[in-house]
Amino acid sequence: MDPVPTGASGPVGGRGAGAMIEAESGPTVERRMDEASGNIVKSGVPAVSPNLADYALSCRLFDWRQATSELAGLPGGGVNIAHEAVDRHVLEGRGEHIALRCVPPSGAVVTLSYTRLAALSNRFANGLHRLGVRAGDRVFTLLGRCPELYVAVLGTLKNKSVLCPLFSAFGPDPVVQRMTLGDARVLVTTQALYQRKIADRRAGLPGLEHVVIVGPSTADLPGTVRWDDLMEAASEEFTIPATDPEDPALLHFTSGTTGRPKGAVHVHGAVAAHRVTAEYALDLHPDDVYWCTADPGWVTGMSYGVIAPLAAGVTVVVDEGEFDAARWYRVLESEHVTVWYTAPTAIRMLMRATPRTGPFDLPRSHDLSALRFIASVGEPLNPEAVRWGADVLGLPIHDNYWQTETGCIVIANLAACDIRPGSMGRPLPGFQAEVLAADEQGRPVRDGAGRVRPVTDPAGQGVLALRPGWPSMFRGYLDDEERYRSAFVDGWYVTGDLVRRDSDGYLWFVGRADDVIKSAGHLIGPFEVESALMEHPAVAEAGVIGRPDPVAGTVVKAFVSLRPGFDPGPELCTDILAFARRKLGPAVAPREVAFDQNLPKTRSGKVMRRLLRAREQGLPEGDTSTLESGSA
Ligand code: ATP
Ligand code: MG
Numbered sequence: 001m002d003p004v005p006t007g008a009s010g011p012v013g014g015r016g017a018g019a020m021i022e023a024e025s026g027p028t029v030e031r032r033m034d035e036a037s038g039n040i041v042k043s044g045v046p047a048v049s050p051n052l053a054d055y056a057l058s059c060r061l062f063d064w065r066q067a068t069s070e071l072a073g074l075p076g077g078g079v080n081i082a083h084e085a086v087d088r089h090v091l092e093g094r095g096e097h098i099a100l101r102c103v104p105p106s107g108a109v110v111t112l113s114y115t116r117l118a119a120l121s122n123r124f125a126n127g128l129h130r131l132g133v134r135a136g137d138r139v140f141t142l143l144g145r146c147p148e149l150y151v152a153v154l155g156t157l158k159n160k161s162v163l164c165p166l167f168s169a170f171g172p173d174p175v176v177q178r179m180t181l182g183d184a185r186v187l188v189t190t191q192a193l194y195q196r197k198i199a200d201r202r203a204g205l206p207g208l209e210h211v212v213i214v215g216p217s218t219a220d221l222p223g224t225v226r227w228d229d230l231m232e233a234a235s236e237e238f239t240i241p242a243t244d245p246e247d248p249a250l251l252h253f254t255s256g257t258t259g260r261p262k263g264a265v266h267v268h269g270a271v272a273a274h275r276v277t278a279e280y281a282l283d284l285h286p287d288d289v290y291w292c293t294a295d296p297g298w299v300t301g302m303s304y305g306v307i308a309p310l311a312a313g314v315t316v317v318v319d320e321g322e323f324d325a326a327r328w329y330r331v332l333e334s335e336h337v338t339v340w341y342t343a344p345t346a347i348r349m350l351m352r353a354t355p356r357t358g359p360f361d362l363p364r365s366h367d368l369s370a371l372r373f374i375a376s377v378g379e380p381l382n383p384e385a386v387r388w389g390a391d392v393l394g395l396p397i398h399d400n401y402w403q404t405e406t407g408c409i410v411i412a413n414l415a416a417c418d419i420r421p422g423s424m425g426r427p428l429p430g431f432q433a434e435v436l437a438a439d440e441q442g443r444p445v446r447d448g449a450g451r452v453r454p455v456t457d458p459a460g461q462g463v464l465a466l467r468p469g470w471p472s473m474f475r476g477y478l479d480d481e482e483r484y485r486s487a488f489v490d491g492w493y494v495t496g497d498l499v500r501r502d503s504d505g506y507l508w509f510v511g512r513a514d515d516v517i518k519s520a521g522h523l524i525g526p527f528e529v530e531s532a533l534m535e536h537p538a539v540a541e542a543g544v545i546g547r548p549d550p551v552a553g554t555v556v557k558a559f560v561s562l563r564p565g566f567d568p569g570p571e572l573c574t575d576i577l578a579f580a581r582r583k584l585g586p587a588v589a590p591r592e593v594a595f596d597q598n599l600p601k602t603r604s605g606k607v608m609r610r611l612l613r614a615r616e617q618g619l620p621e622g623d624t625s626t627l628e629s630g631s632a
Pocket of ligand 1: 041076254256261262376378402405424495497512606
């Protein structure tokens with residue numbers, strides 16, 4: 001297999017158009033705001049080779065079979081994620097490159113080379129094998145960001161067992177619920193998490209045969225095995241068994257933004273998509289120092305915190321600390337991070353902590369010169385945040401869109417292309433996206449022959465649909481065949497997200513189908529209203545819902561949290577309402593504003609509008625297992 005392109009010379013892109021285009025060396029790319037369009041445009045030639053030099057040509061020539069054939073593959077044939085992520089680099093002579101830089105909240109940074117990571121994951125695979133854990137058995141992790149998590153993930157995949165990561169801050173019920181649904185055979189966790197969340201409930205998990213305790217184990221915990229003991233007894237040599245690209249590899253539960261979380265099953269062949277999207281959307285090159293803030297318990301933290309960056313051969317920063325804007329700036333500086341993958345909620349936290357003017361000029365007091373760009377995912381990125389990035393940090397922020405189900409980034413303001421603030425960007429090469437005419441529930445409308453119809457008017461909105469066929473597409477929802485089948489209509493996978501597509505093919509998020517508000521005959525996307533509210537100097541974050549109203553049917557109600565230094569009160573309320581009316585017009589602007597410094601969010605950082613709606617109407621809150629504690 002061809003090595004990943006390494007920098008300012010040689011062929012770039014690897015497949016499709018990029019392979020034919022020679023990268024030029026020259027001045028660093030510059031991005032500036034185009035005053036007429038408001039877009040962030042690039043000029044000059046990138047200092048690092050762009051992974052995607054010609055978007056249209058790359059889309060035309062892209063071929064997933066070729067992308068898959070470019071994987072290293074197992075020596076005996078087949079594809080295994082862990083081999084692509086680690087062992088391959090060792091075989092290719094890059095074993096001494098640093099794979100992980102683990103930054104604890106205090107104390108020294110721990111580094112692991114690719115060679116070391118390969119050896120440790122071999123040990124864990126051997127350890128599992130010795131416990132009798134086999135292909136297809138489910139291994140759950142309930143761990144924070146730590147080196148052992150990476151070793152456990154990769155070792156599990158080497159053993160062909162199926163990995164299911166859980167968020168370590170989940171309460172006992174969500175943990176047990178997911179382990180029951182996922183038929184957990186092994187759990188890797190810490191003593192504290194085990195004692196708090198599992199020990200008392202273990203009798204209710206008869207399938208859970210082995211619990212591996214990471215870190216100090218001071219108590220006598222019957223039915224557990226210590227990580228150190230398991231690892232010490234295991235050999236560093238392991239031969240990955242033959243793995244078919246269609247063999248199951250990962251089980252991911254969705255964020256539960258719209259209801260009960262669903263378990264999505266992914267296969268080993270998905271790594272081809274991780275590798276390609278790491279190049280196209282995140283522009284990763286082996287010399288990059290990359291940091292993803294997502295928790296490994298979510299699909300982003302696994303696909304783009306572990307698999308994709310390792311498959312791209314970069315150095316991954318593993319930050320073990322809490323969500324905290326000041327600390328993020330410090331880590332970005334001290335680790336010389338070149339690409340940062342985070343979420344709108346984190347960017348809004350930075351905005352809150354970083355006034356545009358004033359004595360406390362956080363980013364300028366840190367040297368972020370290594371950072372090439374920021375990428376964002378998980379929920380809509382308000383244009384205000386993109387402009388803030390350009391103005392205050394001097395950095396482009398590239399929005400990315402995908403779902404647990406898609407397994408990889410599918411739409412992005414690509415690293416090599418101009419950014420349209422407020423837009424999710426365009427489909428990556430290899431993805432065919434369509435905007436389908438939909439009913440009010442977001443279901444595609446079918447004609448008499450059962451066919452769906454695309455929306456052609458650039459002002460018109462519809463449901464985003466994707467043509468299946470890329471390797472990381474989910475292969476099913478756990479024990480819910482019916483729900484899986486109903487996600488496909490007339491050959492399209494229907495995302496449930498409403499979007500618009502402009503005449504240049506950029507997609508604009510309107511809202512989740514079930515969040516869209518119908519008020520006085522208008523269909524209103526909450527994202528548009530929230531973004532307008534965020535342009536008010538007092539507003540840090542907003543969540544917008546429809547509230548039933550006897551006269552209008554539904555009126556728009558906004559919940560906002562305020563930036564520091566602003567007092568909630570009737571005057572500010574009137575001012576925000578008037579501001580929104582001027583920007584959005586009376587039909588779309590909220591009729592009511594409520595102040596709420598703790599908007600309910602999922603643990604992956606998404607505003608839970610369904611909870612705001614339920615609370616407003618005094619209805620049951622439904623599944624709150626993924627509610628961030630503190631956002632009450
Ligand atoms: P559930 O399916 O359980 O309700 P969820 O949809 O939030 O939860 P995820 O798979 O983690 O679970 O999130 C995918 C969803 O996140 C997308 O369908 C979309 O609604 C939203 N999303 C992700 N990225 C973006 C983005 N860049 N812009 C707008 N929305 C986004
Ligand atoms: Mg979803």
